[in-house]
Amino acid sequence: MEKFSTVMIVVAVAILDRAGRVLMQQRPPNKQHGGLWEFPGGKVEAGETLAAAVVREIDEELGLAIDAEGLFPICFANDALASSSRQILLLLYGARIWGGVAMAKEAGSAIRWVDAKELAGLPMPPLDIPLAQAVIPLLGGCQR
Numbered sequence: 001m002e003k004f005s006t007v008m009i010v011v012a013v014a015i016l017d018r019a020g021r022v023l024m025q026q027r028p029p030n031k032q033h034g035g036l037w038e039f040p041g042g043k044v045e046a047g048e049t050l051a052a053a054v055v056r057e058i059d060e061e062l063g064l065a066i067d068a069e070g071l072f073p074i075c076f077a078n079d080a081l082a083s084s085s086r087q088i089l090l091l092l093y094g095a096r097i098w099g100g101v102a103m104a105k106e107a108g109s110a111i112r113w114v115d116a117k118e119l120a121g122l123p124m125p126p127l128d129i130p131l132a133q134a135v136i137p138l139l140g141g142c143q144r
């Protein structure tokens, strides 16, 4: 196990609608993990707060205005066992309040609202898989 590492913080968000669905984004084919479905988000920039990074990424990628105050933590994923001097710490937030209508703004990307069953069947990058497991219990729908 590596003892020292640079940690890259990546934020992602489970955007949850009242019908018990979550918004997933497909990565463009030419990128790392191309074609796989992930929780939208991205790298936190130097000096930026975590919530500001979520709001910026979701505006850039989906054209949605996330309510930063409504963000809540769900879980994190980390590739800690990878023998690398660079680790990713992927922080998943939840959001139930936003403005606008989602569209895939990045070339080659796609979006889809999915229920728990569809989420479980989507091919995902490795770190998004445990995040999806934590989101499934939040996708009951109708109880809110």
Ligand SMILES: Nc1nc2c([nH]c(=O)n2[C@H]2C[C@H](O)[C@@H](COP(=O)(O)OP(=O)(O)OP(=O)(O)O)O2)c(=O)[nH]1
Residues within 6 Å of the ligand: 010, 012, 031, 032, 038, 039, 041, 042, 043, 088, 090, 125, 126, 127, 128
């Ligand atoms: N969501 C997710 N990201 C991962 C995993 N493994 C992994 O290396 N990453 C990396 C890919 C990216 O460098 C980063 C996610 O940030 P991002 O979405 O802004 O990355 P990107 O490649 O789309 O954007 P960019 O480099 O063009 O700015 O995390 C994983 O399992 N899930």
